[in-house]
Amino acid sequence: MSVRPPxxxxxxxxxxxxxxxxxxxxxxxxxxxxxxxxTTTLWGDATAAIITPAVVALEHGHVIVRxxxxxxxxxxxxxxxxxxxxxxxxxxxIIAASGTMExxxxxxxxxxxxxxxxxxxxxxxxxxxxxxTGAGSGTEPVQQECTFAKKTFVVLQCNSQKVDVIEKGxxxxxxxxxxxxxxxxxxxxxxxDRI
Amino acid sequence: xxxxxxxxxxxxxxxxxxRRLALEAAALGFDSIVAADTPSGTYAGVEVRSxxxxxxxxxxxxxxxxxxxxxxxxxxxxNASNNNFNRAVIGIKGVHILRGIQLADKLAFDHVAxxxxxxxxxxxxxxxxxxxxxxSVVRQRxxxxxxxxxxxxxxxxxxxTLSTHARSLLDLxxxxxxxxxxxxxxxxxxxxxxxxxxxxxxxxxxxxSVQVIA
Numbered sequence: 152m153s154v155r156p157p158x159x160x161x162x163x164x165x166x167x168x169x170x171x172x173x174x175x176x177x178x179x180x181x182x183x184x185x186x187x188x189x190t191t192t193l194w195g196d197a198t199a200a201i202i203t204p205a206v207v208a209l210e211h212g213h214v215i216v217r218x219x220x221x222x223x224x225x226x227x228x229x230x231x232x233x234x235x236x237x238x239x240x241x242x243x244x245i246i247a248a249s250g251t252m253e254x255x256x257x258x259x260x261x262x263x264x265x266x267x268x269x270x271x272x273x274x275x276x277x278x279x280x281x282x283x284t285g286a287g288s289g290t291e292p293v294q295q296e297c298t299f300a301k302k303t304f305v306v307l308q309c310n311s312q313k314v315d316v317i318e319k320g321x322x323x324x325x326x327x328x329x330x331x332x333x334x335x336x337x338x339x340x341x342x343x344d345r346i
Numbered sequence: 347x348x349x350x351x352x353x354x355x356x357x358x359x360x361x362x363x364x365r366r367l368a369l370e371a372a373a374l375g376f377d378s379i380v381a382a383d384t385p386s387g388t389y390a391g392v393e394v395r396s397x398x399x400x401x402x403x404x405x406x407x408x409x410x411x412x413x414x415x416x417x418x419x420x421x422x423x424x425n426a427s428n429n430n431f432n433r434a435v436i437g438i439k440g441v442h443i444l445r446g447i448q449l450a451d452k453l454a455f456d457h458v459a460x461x462x463x464x465x466x467x468x469x470x471x472x473x474x475x476x477x478x479x480x481x482s483v484v485r486q487r488x489x490x491x492x493x494x495x496x497x498x499x500x501x502x503x504x505x506x507t508l509s510t511h512a513r514s515l516l517d518l519x520x521x522x523x524x525x526x527x528x529x530x531x532x533x534x535x536x537x538x539x540x541x542x543x544x545x546x547x548x549x550x551x552x553x554x555s556v557q558v559i560a
Contacts, residue, residue: 171516192481231523232478242516312369328362328515330369
């Protein structure tokens, strides 16, 4: 079967979505079913068939969802009703919509730094490579354990002020969303009554 | 105009601290949030208002609770029940928001209650968590009730507030998503903007249109 010429193909739009909480591991197929379920329950089969949502890429914690041109509004409303994938609680934050995937990819791909050529001298000592840290990379060197409400938690994710923790052990595996200020306050001997 | 989420539940009621909720709310385009059982303050440029949610109490206890709480500048809201209860609660000075109208019976909020709400400047809350989380019949009923309330709102012009009832970061939605969800119940963008500013409206004292100088 020959491929249709571009003028006869149906026009599509792509929506870039960020998955929260950060670091959640999902499979493309499962996410597709979650989005399709949300679309169908909200708009019904007939409208879902017109929207034809499809997950076309899942990389770097972002998803690109495809839909028919003109149905972006309906799809974005349906995306805001996605609350779980498999048994994991997730939230999809819409970032942008575009006519090409490439322009959306440029929004979340890490930009390459320009290479600077430096020739080491004869006395130079080779240093081991240190992984990039800081707000831009999404990871910071933090304490691996912290105390909160008299319980010990393990730090899962730390990005600038935001700290995600999970209780140590295997009984309660709910994620808590805190800030660095919370941990400083709670590790202090007295808890202030202000925010 | 302050864009406000009229109900969030920080730790220990939810799984996020009030600071983290404020941080996230700022990123999602909110200027303030009403947090249950939390002291007021400002964090990351977001004003956190202390909220008191009263539920499952008889009118007499609601009056005494409101009397005790209204001097602390808290946003006081009461869960709706039957029609008589709602009318009585709307008449109490100090009550700001009537919540959970979608879960009350069909005749719980009629035109008389709507007129009273407009006169006493008591807002009716639209809980978006049902539209986000519920499916099938529950969501359909909620959408129908909200559409019914908005018919009364257009006639009597009582204040409306919007809330996500977020117990987690994952339950918060940005302002654009909220506008999209509200379009399901027939609210256009100016309506949504007015509703998001609803908490500010009910907390601002009314200024008389005519001022007597001498």
